[in-house]
Amino acid sequence: MKHAAHQQFSGTRGRQTEGVIGDEAPGDETLRAFGLDPGEAGLPVRLEGGRGLTWAAGAVILRPHDEPDEAIWKAETLERLPPGDGFTVPAPRRTVDGGWLADGWEAQARVAGAAAPSRVADVVAAGTAFHRALANVERPAFIARKTNRWSIADRLAWGDPEPPGAPAAALPDDPQLAALVGALEPLDLPSQVIHGDLLGNVLFAPGLPPAVIDWAPYWRPVGFGAAVAVADAVVWHGVGLQELAHDHGHTGWRQLLLRALVYRIATQHFAGRWDSRFAARHAPVVAAALALPR
Numbered sequence: 001m002k003h004a005a006h007q008q009f010s011g012t013r014g015r016q017t018e019g020v021i022g023d024e025a026p027g028d029e030t031l032r033a034f035g036l037d038p039g040e041a042g043l044p045v046r047l048e049g050g051r052g053l054t055w056a057a058g059a060v061i062l063r064p065h066d067e068p069d070e071a072i073w074k075a076e077t078l079e080r081l082p083p084g085d086g087f088t089v090p091a092p093r094r095t096v097d098g099g100w101l102a103d104g105w106e107a108q109a110r111v112a113g114a115a116a117p118s119r120v121a122d123v124v125a126a127g128t129a130f131h132r133a134l135a136n137v138e139r140p141a142f143i144a145r146k147t148n149r150w151s152i153a154d155r156l157a158w159g160d161p162e163p164p165g166a167p168a169a170a171l172p173d174d175p176q177l178a179a180l181v182g183a184l185e186p187l188d189l190p191s192q193v194i195h196g197d198l199l200g201n202v203l204f205a206p207g208l209p210p211a212v213i214d215w216a217p218y219w220r221p222v223g224f225g226a227a228v229a230v231a232d233a234v235v236w237h238g239v240g241l242q243e244l245a246h247d248h249g250h251t252g253w254r255q256l257l258l259r260a261l262v263y264r265i266a267t268q269h270f271a272g273r274w275d276s277r278f279a280a281r282h283a284p285v286v287a288a289a290l291a292l293p294r
Contacts, residue, residue: 031044034060034094059109070142071101086210124229149271235285236281
């Protein structure tokens with residue numbers, strides 16, 4: 001997947017988006033709501049990646065927001081986030097009336113940089129720094145309520161029940177998933193708010209700290225975010241299988257990695273994308289992960 005040379009909300013395997021049709025650019029009324037002069041900002045330009053949902057207007061990035069409570073929580077959390085070593089985040093932009101959302105859109109400052117999925121160690125390091133800054137953030141209620149395919153797959157990977165009233169979710173019938181789930185063992189690690197889709201959402205620019213964008217919040221051990229990034233790098237970006245053995249300082253690495261693969265494979269099944277090509281691409285990664293020492 002190509003990435004623009006400036007900030008984007010890449011969302012390569014991220015969250016559902018509601019509200020605005022992806023083919024429609026934010027209109028002049030929306031730009032004015034975020035304090036932009038349409039004449040000065042120029043026509044919004046669609047950025048690569050982000051499933052075609054992300055637009056740049058001058059120094060501001062706009063995209064359709066998630067559920068309002070999630071979008072507002074993320075903006076408020078990022079606004080309060082203390083500066084940290086090893087990462088930065090794009091500043092969320094308020095509307096002229098002091099809110100965070102307008103006409104189904106959210107906005108952030110545009111930051112320099114490009115994603116580099118093969119730099120997996122640097123991505124994990126930026127994620128670790130970001131997670132350190134989030135360590136004392138309380139669990140938001142919306143995480144437990146979400147029922148999109150990514151959330152369902154995440155709960156299956158961790159053996160968590162679906163939210164009250166939601167239909168029971170079944171693991172897709174797949175030999176790779178069966179092998180992974182059969183190797184899962186209890187993992188007693190503390191959880192906190194993490195970024196669950198780091199690899200394509202850390203931007204690098206010379207002389208600047210890595211920028212962590214397009215936050216996909218989950219309530220999991222911090223090592224799970226790292227494991228998902230490593231799995232993605234090996235499956236999709238040509239990083240060698242040997243990277244699977246690098247635990248990046250996280251306890252329980254093999255179990256974290258197995259859960260990351262369950263999460264990603266189940267999500268592909270739920271999206272209706274899993275086929276023989278996907279199976280062939282994942283097979284050596286699954287085998288190598290299962291072969292790691294317990």
